[in-house]
Amino acid sequence: MKIIDTHIHFSNIESFKQTAEAISFVDYSKAGFLKEFGEAGITAAIGMGLTEQSPNGFPDKASPNPMLLDLTDMPERMALCPGINPVRLESGGTGELDRIEAVLSRPETVGIKIYAGYYPYYVHDRVYEPVYRLAEEYQLAVVIHGGALYSDRYFLKYSHPLEVDQLAVMYPRLPIVIAHMGEPWVMDTAAIIGKNDHVYADLSGLIVGCGQRILKAQTNRLVMDRFMQALVYEERYDKLLFGSDWPLAPVKPYIEFVRNMIPEKYHEDVFYHNAIRVFPKLENFLGR
Numbered sequence: 100m101k102i103i104d105t106h107i108h109f110s111n112i113e114s115f116k117q118t119a120e121a122i123s124f125v126d127y128s129k130a131g132f133l134k135e136f137g138e139a140g141i142t143a144a145i146g147m148g149l150t151e152q153s154p155n156g157f158p159d160k161a162s163p164n165p166m167l168l169d170l171t172d173m174p175e176r177m178a179l180c181p182g183i184n185p186v187r188l189e190s191g192g193t194g195e196l197d198r199i200e201a202v203l204s205r206p207e208t209v210g211i212k213i214y215a216g217y218y219p220y221y222v223h224d225r226v227y228e229p230v231y232r233l234a235e236e237y238q239l240a241v242v243i244h245g246g247a248l249y250s251d252r253y254f255l256k257y258s259h260p261l262e263v264d265q266l267a268v269m270y271p272r273l274p275i276v277i278a279h280m281g282e283p284w285v286m287d288t289a290a291i292i293g294k295n296d297h298v299y300a301d302l303s304g305l306i307v308g309c310g311q312r313i314l315k316a317q318t319n320r321l322v323m324d325r326f327m328q329a330l331v332y333e334e335r336y337d338k339l340l341f342g343s344d345w346p347l348a349p350v351k352p353y354i355e356f357v358r359n360m361i362p363e364k365y366h367e368d369v370f371y372h373n374a375i376r377v378f379p380k381l382e383n384f385l386g387r
């Protein structure tokens with residue numbers, strides 16, 4: 100089976116390094132990525148751009164736009180969704196937008212990442228308007244953090260997936276991905292991807308932890324029923340994307356976890372074809 104991982108991290112972020120070392124037991128390095136993703140047979144992965152200016156600074160108001168993948172130089176077959184810092188976008192003048200646009204035109208850029216909730220702005224806030232216009236111009240999808248936060252600095256109201264519904268109506272041609280299926284609001288996300296033709300969800304980050312922890316969740320009916328009710332509710336397997344949120348989980352056990360939730364006839368769509376539809380510039384990474 101061909102696999103594209105639509106949601107990973109490859110940034111020098113202290114909390115990711117700590118999680119990789121103590122919770123998910125992942126080798127969070129270029130060599131670790133190449134080994135793990137090579138062994139899992141993954142064709143391409145999309146890194147969500149993010150930076151912090153001091154250890155544990157994320158979500159960092161001082162990070163310049165756009166936020167990139169700064170763990171090491173980017174491995175081959177890794178695509179990029181540069182991250183947006185709305186605080187600097189709002190205060191920094193036109194230079195911020197120019198720097199964002201320069202990255203959007205690169206061949207490895209397939210989308211844009213918005214850190215809803217990590218920064219205290221609604222996704223439909225006017226601060227993001229110029230960025231969404233650029234996404235439309237360059238035919239890029241916008242990936243939006245949905246649901247629970249990996250930081251206690253801001254408010255969950257900004258990352259509730261229901262806010263994406265308003266954005267979807269404002270930009271009817273903009274492909275939008277709700278990350279993590281908006282967990283724990285997975286049913287709300289199901290309703291939104293069912294209603295809006297151009298809104299999708301990725302299945303990354305539903306479980307954070309090592310292989311054993313993923314296996315434990317996979318055999319816990321109460322946990323699985325909750326996720327699967329949301330998937331079955333709309334039966335929109337054309338709207339779901341595989342993502343692992345690596346290094347927050349090892350990729351092979353996470354593939355198994357997602358395979359178990361999706362009816363077999365939709366595996367190729369969820370693990371591969373849907374990703375190419377949502378991120379057409381991924382074609383640059385295939386058949387190289």
Ligand SMILES: [Zn+2]
Binds near residue numbers: 107108147344
């Ligand atoms: Zn993530």
